Ligand SMILES: [Fe+2]
């Protein structure tokens with residue numbers, strides 16, 4: 246460039262470059278200095294995106310796989326949320342890779358053997374404490390680190406779609422980390438942490454061997470032996486609950502029979518609505534089994550099913566909210582796990598999903614379904630109960646659609662899917678008397694005491710006739726169909 250041409254062009258500096266009338270340039274994304282000096286190649290961006298994609302996938306499956314056998318109710322619920330967060334973002338990372346590169350994308354293969362071994366070890370963690378430390382002190386912080394690094398290193402303008410998905414993902418992953426830190430503080434003693442020190446060091450060394458989760462450090466190259474995962478992971482389908490959940494085989498009070506009895510006033514039915522909501526703990530316990538035992542489905546399947554799993558967990562917590570609002574200690578009520586236990590241990594994944602679909606599709610009719618429950622709630626004139634049933638119903642609309650999308654085509658027509666689910670459900674409902682004979686439960690009628698406690702809260706006298714309510718699930722299942730002996 247000649248000196249005169251240079252003078253003509255004037256002089257701009259990347260350090261104090263500004264837009265028209267002082268407007269921020271570059272749509273306000275970053276300074277001109279950062280835009281000129283930050284960034285990486287598309288190959289490097291894709292490489293990191295693939296590692297993040299894989300990590301979110303692995304984390305999703307760990308959270309899901311450990312819901313059923315997780316005894317602590319709060320963690321069951323948190324794992325339901327955290328699995329939902331992880332799987333929602335998996336698709337965004339895969340989509341971004343597909344935007345930038347032609348196939349094959351290699352999204353179904355592990356980016357690094359040490360990364361996989363790291364997640365295998367956490368998946369196989371034998372105790373709650375090890376699982377919590379592995380997840381929330383190792384895996385999730387490594388994920389936060391990888392997201393932050395990618396955001397800092399990439400050019401916000403050139404690679405804006407990548408920067409944006411990292412930023413939005415980070416918000417939820419930080420929430421996961423924060424909950425996890427609290428869980429560790431509440432549940433992991435210093436002694437337990439000391440006992441697990443060797444294994445925790447192994448996890449750190451596995452990350453070092455991989456050059457960190459995102460592969461941005463020099464890999465240590467160390468060869469590390471499997472510990473907890475030396476025996477391959479096997480999903481445990483038996484639901485476990487903590488000590489607040491007593492008498493898990495109890496099927497002594499038929500909630501639906503009272504709810505749909507139009508001769509009974511709405512207010513006492515509040516208890517049955519809350520009971521039915523909180524009993525929905527068994528749905529994440531069951532749905533986790535379908536997702537965990539179906540590992541060849543597309544990402545959209547995992548996302549839809551996990552979203553529903555999280556909704557069902559929310560319904561359980563709505564019931565919990567209801568009982569606390571009513572001043573009732575819910576641990577005095579037996580929330581049976583017979584449904585998730587029966588489905589998970591006696592039926593195929595296809596049968597389990599069909600049973601769920603049959604039940605949910607059965608909730609759509611006006612007179613025996615979700616709309617009716619909502620009307621009962623409105624009639625109690627309690628705004629919380631109404632809100633619980635309003636959203637419970639709304640979610641069910643989505644769930645019926647998820648069933649129509651994924652399980653109906655696997656079986657045939659809607660009618661065939663319903664019949665298939667109906668028959669499968671009947672298979673697990675024949676043990677009522679056997680559980681009693683085996684001494685697993687007395688099927689105690691818990692209704693009178695809970696009803697009396699609620700009446701005290703409402704400041705009313707119990708209806709003497711209603712105190713006598715004594716109808717179990719011995720001969721009638723939850724959709725009020727007779728159980729064939
Ligand atoms: Fe549900």
Ligand SMILES: [Fe+2]
Nearest residue numbers: 525557560637
């Ligand atoms: Fe529900």
Ligand SMILES: [Fe+2]
Nearest residue numbers: 557605641644
């Ligand atoms: Fe549902």
